[in-house]
Amino acid sequence: MSAVNLAPAAGNTADNERFILGMPLALLGGYIAIVFCMTGDGIEQAFLSKYLVQLGFSAREAALVFTVYGATAALSSWLSGVLAEIFMPRRIMLIGVVWWLVFHALFLVLGLAHPNLPLTLLFYGIRGIAYPLFFYGFFVWVVQQSRPHQLASAIGWTWGMFTIGYGIIGSYLPSYTIPAIGFRGTLWMSMAWVAAGGLLIVFFTRAETKAPLVLAHQDQHARLATGKLAEIAKCVTLILQNRNIALALVTRMICNLSLFGFPVIMPLLYTSPRVGFTVPEWLRIWGTFFLVQPVTNVCWGLIGDRIGWMRQMRWFGFVGCGTATLLFYWLPIHYPRNTLVATIAALLFAFTVTSFVPMGAIFPAMEPQHKGAAVSVQNLGGGLANFGGPLLAAMILPYWGIGGVVVVYGLLYYAAAVLTLFIHVDQPRHVKAPTVAMH
Secondary structure (H helix, E strand, O other), X not given: OXXXXXXXXXXXXXXXXXXXOOEEHHHHHHHHHHHHHHHHHHOOOOOHHHHHHHHOOOHHHHHHHHHHHHHHHHHHHHHHHHHHHHHOHHHHHHHHHHXXXXXXXXXXXXXXXXXXXXXXXXXXXXXXXXXXXXXXXXXXXXXXXXXXXXXXXXXXXXXXHHHHHHHHHHHHHHHHHHHHHHHHXXXXXXXXXXXXXHHHHHHHOOXXXXXXXXXXXXXXXXXXXXXXXXXXXXXXXXXXXXXXHHHHHHHHHHHOHHHHHHHHHHHHHHOOOOOOOOHHHHHHHHHHHHHOHHHHHHHHHHHHHHHOHHHHHHHHHHHHHHHHHHHHHHHHHHOOOOHHHHHHHHHHHHHHHHHXXXXXXXXXXXXXXXXXXXXXXXXXXXXXXXXXXXXXXXXXXXXXXXXXXXXXXXXXXXXXXXXXXXXXXXXXXXXXXXXXXXX
């Protein structure tokens, strides 16, 4: 049987040797582009549920909007990694940018301008396909260009850029623009950020030099197509064939449940009379949650490369984040309208949730011969968290309220901590090159 080599080209080896704290400098333009793209994508994440309720939707319908978005994002996340490996990350990123711009405009014009739940679900849901293409497409690019023993560090930088855009700018900026231009004006403004990110990808990243496919026989086009289909199929077969991958997928889904569920329920809690914050005040608290993450993402990547990926995620991640998730709800309930207490809760949540940075490294480490497919499985877990967090909220809210949703999140984190005891990963270690004696 002929061999198909889908590994990254060796033509960039000179660039690959230039790193700062694990960041491959050859991808600096892409890192900056992610900041802009994720700013545009994240601007509405902490106020959209509040805005939908103001437009006349129920809290459950608002949660349903996020759930449909999460479902399409999960599907796109699953395929984006392997698509980026086959068709090249830069191309997939640009497709994602154009897709986002088109369906965001349709979401605003046809879904929200004359509030219509089916059209809102349709176009916001279809827009959910876009962001995994430009973010996880870049994620694969980072995996391809990074040294194995520094992979968690490079991924930490990736999540750091994600956080600067999606979390910090995406939260603080609307806290100032909403009083000035309103919810809808802020949503239109987000398109400028994504368009700017697309321009950065076009002009400040270089197209990859694809490694030639090694084909042993003729009929190359047919064999190339077969090789691509086989690699895409690996997205499914890895889950079925590799027990560690399957268990890691479950933990990957759980690790971000509250991250994606909180934007649905917490704006309603924190701006309620029970807690007493205004929408801009809530947005700044949520922005503070993200403010420290560029540092903690990088630090946790460096720490995980040294103390062990699974150990860090088990104790600081699942046990720590499960506790922080509960405190993010209970502290402001017991100390209403107290910005200091709410900020402490946000910082504790940020400190623990970012300790999951090595999650992106364990999947390719478990399947080094199929890194793109392994990253796609990891992305699927992230997409399922994007889907599962709001889905749990939509299911639980009518019966147990916001508190019930938060308790379920916390219990799932603790269960995942136990599950990590059954996942085995051979973490790469840095090996110094042998010295050559001179005679």
